[in-house]
């Protein structure tokens with residue numbers, strides 16, 4: 001039975017998602033300051049294809065046509081992010097009015113087209129000047145973030161009703177300061193855990209500030225959550241899965257929804273645990289109006305490392321296609337935590353798309369979306385309050401350390417001429433969200 005729009009509540013939101021650094025380009029235009037990703041991309045070897053976000057999808061100039069494209073898909077909402085370095089080129093102090101003007105025009109463009117703006121304040125493009133002072137490892141950055149949030153909310157508050165503070169603090173801390181694959185590319189677990197704490201503190205401080213400026217708006221945070229399954233029921237495999245669940249998921253869910261770090265992981269981290277000051281957990285765990293969940297895949301954990309089930313299929317990122325993991329994850333967080341309405345703020349897959357006669361037959365991506373939209377519906381049927389689903393991504397874009405070598409878009413981007421071409425998956429999504437028979 002093919003999933004249909006009517007399998008969801010009438011007020012369920014379907015959308016598409018992007019982020020500033022991945023699509024905008026124009027990195028030196030209208031007063032924008034350097035971000036840590038501009039710096040990172042200039043460091044040889046950091047990006048697989050040696051590229052950066054200087055041009056990307058040239059969305060900074062092509063945004064009217066891109067909003068037309070989004071509107072043509074028939075979606076209800078558009079999840080985008082604001083580039084902090086466009087708003088405060090030095091990360092603090094003077095505000096760049098041209099940067100605010102751009103996002104004001106962009107948001108007005110969404111509203112004129114009947115698209116609900118879902119704004120993310122921080123999707124990884126930290127102003128370089130703040131990194132020069134320690135970045136998220138420096139507790140002060142949390143307060144600079146709250147000041148930035150104030151500036152954005154004061155300008156856009158009358159138009160935007162939904163704000164996510166952070167996109168994936170796990171990526172902005174562990175992947176960036178411990179694993180080192182993302183900017184600023186450090187490998188220091190103590191630094192990473194300090195960064196994670198200050199990101200969550202910044203989230204809390206920003207929510208506090210925004211409650212007064214945009215009363216009645218929906219404030220939340222977006223987490224990448226990855227359900228962890230033991231490779232077998234052997235004790236050491238079960239322990240490995242619990243540790244993975246702890247470092248990936250509970251290390252962020254607990255301070256937000258319980259006002260504490262999980263004790264098992266806190267103990268495992270030993271000397272590397274962050275300095276927690278009085279009042280920090282009151283900030284990190286203050287009430288929010290939604291939780292954004294970015295889901296792509298699961299992990300299967302064994303005592304000697306992750307396992308790749310041979311019977312599964314894998315995306316171009318090497319991630320297992322496992323839609324059941326989305327249902328399991330949503331049911332689990334709904335059971336283990338007192339959560340507000342949940343949005344799937346990102347879900348999608350990269351495949352090596354081929355442009356053939358002006359079309360892209362991305363059958364695997366269509367199947368991926370069908371299965372995961374179905375998995376979302378299954379969670380709703382099991383009582384989880386899921387309020388929306390955003391496909392990652394609207395269009396192919398800069399895929400961080402993979403550069404342009406991975407295509408996640410439901411719309412193909414020919415970077416040679418910046419043409420946008422709807423893939424079959426965009427057409428499938430259009431039939432789903434516009435309630436036509438999803439006969440495809």
Ligand SMILES: OC[C@@H]1[C@@H](O)[C@H](O)[C@@H](O)c2[nH]c(CCc3ccccc3)c[n+]21
Nearest residue numbers: 019167168224226294296346392399408
């Ligand atoms: O990789 C695809 C997308 C990125 O383009 C988005 O900017 C970012 O929000 C995003 N997050 C994830 C999941 C993060 C993850 C990290 C480590 C392991 C598995 C998944 C996938 N994506």
